[in-house]
Amino acid sequence: MCGGVSKDGTCSTKDDHVDPDSHKFMSDCNDQTYCTTATNGTCQTRQCRRDEFPFGYGPGDAVPPLCPRGSFCPDEGSGCQPLRSVGQSCQLSRDDQCAPPPNWQQLASSQNANGSLCLHSTCVFANAGLGQRCVIDDITYIDTGPDGQQHSNVVSRHNCQTPRFYCDPTYLQCFKAKAIASTCEIDQECTSVRNGPSLNCGGGVCSDPPGTPLQVAPWQYSVTVSCVITVMIAIVALLTLVHRRLRMKHYREVREYYDEQLSFRHTLAALHAVAAENTHQESIVRL
Incomplete structure (x- = not known):
């Protein structure tokens, strides 16, 4: 983080430095100001910015302008300078x-x-x-x-010249960058003709960096569509077979029910006929 000195506060550019861990620019002044001189300097409002959304500014704060083409804003934000x-x-x-x-x-x-x-x-x-x-x-x-x-x-x-070449740390010479699936030792050796620089040497092999969109081959689309259609047909056939078996089972149950009813009706009719015949014979005997 930058220092805590606000606008018009005392500062010195001798204290400007880069943090040894994060390599962020540090000074006596806060994020919205810069130090003017090395002796008896004061923190003044930054004259420019390098980022679209600079750090240290709130929603209502006025931000300094971006530098025009052909110039740049230094880390301290002291004003636009011509390119070096x-x-x-x-x-x-x-x-x-x-x-x-x-x-x-x-x-x-x-x-x-x-x-x-x-x-x-x-x-x-x-x-x-x-x-x-x-x-x-x-x-x-x-x-x-x-x-x-x-x-x-x-x-x-x-x-x-990237991404075609990389600098070998042993020989300090430019070598041709390696394609995906090639053996490697450091990230900068890797490149990919399709996706640009890979910069990802994982397990000694050049590979696409994390987050790279998966490229699906046309044959994979065909296999996937064929599998989906086959599964759909199998499901429809299975449902049809199950429905047919359930229907046949229900049909047999209904048929057995009606057969029992007809058998019961025939039995009652036979009993009624026997009873009527017995009654008729008894009448004849009495006469």
Whole structure:
């Protein structure tokens, strides 16, 4: 975090520094101000911002403007400055402070700013080709978890043409980037023709980074649709068979019921006939 000195408070630019763990810019002034000079300086309102939604501002606070094209806002927010040329100094990982090369369209990628890089606080172009010497800038970020345990993350950046090449840390030369499923040792070796840079060497094999959308092959769609149709047909056939068996069972139960009723009726009719015959014979005997 920045210091707690508010506007018009006393400060010194000698205290400006980068946090050794998070590499965040630190100063005596708060997030909305910057320090003017090294001796008898005061905190004044920031003159520019680098982010669309800067840190330290509330919903109703007035935010400083973004810098126009061809300039940049330094970390301290002291005002827009012209882009730096190759070899000039730049702030940590601020690729946007460096002027782009003439052929920036061919060199631009997600790993640089319009073909420019800030490596070891110096502006360079990301134009090193296959077999050429390259520069690597390793930055270690340390984060402290809720349990107090520290976790480190090393970000390695280089000036090879990405994503086609990577800078080998042993030979400091640009090598051709490796495709998905190739063996690897570090993340920067990996690339993917389909999805751009992979930068994910997991288990010694280049693989798509986490969160990459799954690409479903046409044959997989066909197999899935066929399985769904087959299951639907099987379900309909099974339901039809079950319904037919239930209907036949009900039919047999109804038929047995009516058979019993007819048998009972025939038995009653026979008893009635026998009784009538006995009555008739008794009448004849009396006569």
